[in-house]
Amino acid sequence: MTKKLLLINPVPKNDVNLGKMLSFMRMPPLNLGYIAALTPKTWDIEIVDENIRHYNGEEADLVCFTSMTYNAPRVYELASHFRARNIPVVMGGIHASMVTHEALQFVDSVVVGEAESVWHRLVTDFENNNLQRVYNGERGSLKNLVQPRKDVYSRKYNIRNVIQTAKGCPMNCDFCSVTAFNGGVYRQRPVEDVLDELETIDSKLVFFVDDNIIGYGKNAEQRSIELFKGIIDRGLNIKWGSQASINFVDNEDVLKYARESGCFGLFVGFESLNESSLKSMHKVRNLESGVGKYREEIRKFQNYGIGVLGGFILGNDEDKKDIFERTSDFILDSNIDGSQFSFLTPLPGTNLYQRLKEENRLLYTYYPHDWIYYDVFNVVFRPKNMTPEELEEGALNVYKATASVPKSLRRAFTSLVRTRNVLSAVAAYSSNRGYASIFSRKYGSR
Ligand code: SF4
Structure with missing residues (x-):
């Protein structure tokens, strides 16, 4: 009889999160697409992405969850329903990899690290009634x-084509678990492989989910140029967005070919307007040019028709109460297209988590329940120079000052004028309003 694998991307009920609020940027969970591809063809496969709809009692022979930290409690809640019916549950993803001992209390089997290298063995073990408790994935060649x-x-999904071209990051920023999960080596797929995959897509809107599409070092930068040129040479005619480090603007060829290959926008982690905060985060790339260059760098992206969605982290130890007004002023007078403000969040597996734990500054430690607060839109630790409430209030005020409906419309218009790219302006408007609506839902009643 055909067996059925249920793959679930869990989202806590009533959660106000990015997947739900940023509908313009709603994308499929790529890791589950890979798991589906690696499962023998004899299996039926269904994906339940709870950003789209909640789990509704579907039956299965085997269930596999992906996990981030904030949705781990939802995994455990659903896992208990499946296990009560003797349906084995597997959990993978970054949270299960960082706190494996916790996950093992709630599920039958945990995949630690990247699942691609072990998934086939796991399915075979299941078929032989020999499922192991832990599978350690290797960081293999791409x-x-x-x-x-x-x-x-x-x-x-608005963006159905989600493609990864590289994994891993050598930077190991204090707050980020990418290095712990994907390793410190930047591993790249061959350009031709990526281009071949692009030939198969059924719509022209693409998001490259790399943490940094131009990578680290000159060789990686040349590879990104080759990729962009390949998209042009093959006449793929796509529109694409991705994430990149700020030194994307240092090489005019990167900008030129990115634009010509269809780049409409990039998420760039500016992180802070305090250089002392950048130092404590070990955000080396940003420090190389310095905060004083941010405006000029934003303008360079825009001159090439590329909109910038800047990520800013509030609540660093060096942030004083003036950070909110300084950030709002910067957003408005730099004319950055889109902006995301989140709270510094100590995720398990990061240096930051370890430090704040040792300093006894974590506010939510009733785990696993309290992981739901670790979604970057809640203050989960005691800041140094303000109260948690002042930090929340300050962030809400930054959103009010920069992303109200009139402000977002004005910023989208400026984005259009500067980038001459309608898609950049639409992405800017919808991301600004999406993030603002998360904050107003969480804190707007104050
Ligand atoms: S924040 Fe970006 S640069 Fe820093 S470790 Fe994470 S992926 Fe690397």
Whole structure:
């Protein structure tokens, strides 16, 4: 009899999160597309992405959850329902990899690290009634990867084509768990493999989910140029967005070919307007040019028709109460297209978590329940120079000052004038309003 694998991207009920609020940027969970592709063809596969709809009692022979920290309690809640019916539950993803001992209390099996290298063995073990408690994934080469199964994705995503071209980051920023999860080596897929995958897509809007599309070092930068040129040479005619470090603007060829290949916008982690905060985060790339260059760098992106969605982290130890007004002023007078403000969040597996724990500054430690607060939109630690309430209030005020409906419209218009790119302006408006609505739902009643 055909067996059924249920793959679930969990989202806490009533949660106000990015996947729900940023509908313009709603995308399928790529890791589950890879798991589907690596599962033997004899299996039926269904993906339940709770950003689209909640789990509704579907039956399965085997269930696999992906996890981030904030949604781990939802995994454990659903896992208990499946296990009560003797349906084995597997959990992978970054949270299960960082706190494996916790996950093992709630699920049958945990995949630690990248699942691609162990998934086939796991399924075989299940079929032989020999499921192991832990599978340690290896960080393998990204050559000749299978193509993720897009046919199992819902049709309700605005961006259906999610593609990864590289993994890993050598920077190991204080607050980020990418290095711990994907390793400190920047591993790249061959350009031709990525271009071949792009040939198979069914719509022209693409998001490259790399943490940094131009990578680290000159060789990686040249590879990104080759990728962009390849998109142009093959006449793929796509529109794409991604994430990049700020030194994307240092090489005019990177900007030129990115734009010509269809880049409409990039998420860039500016992180802070305090250089002392950047130092404590170990945000080396940003410090190389310095905060004083941020405006000029934003303008360079825009001159090439690329909108910038800047990420800013509030609540660093060096932030005093003036950070809110300084940040709002910067956002408005730099004319950055989009902006995301989040709270410094100590995620398990990061240096930051370890430090704040040792300093006894974590506010929510009733785990696993309290992981729901670790979604970057709640203050989960005691800041140094203000109270948690002042930090929340200050962030809400930054959103009010920069992303109200009139302000977001004005910023989208400026984005259009500067980038001459309608898609950049639309992305800027919808991201500004999406993030603002998360904050107003959480804190707007104050
Ligand atoms: S924040 Fe970016 S640069 Fe820093 S470790 Fe994470 S992925 Fe790397």
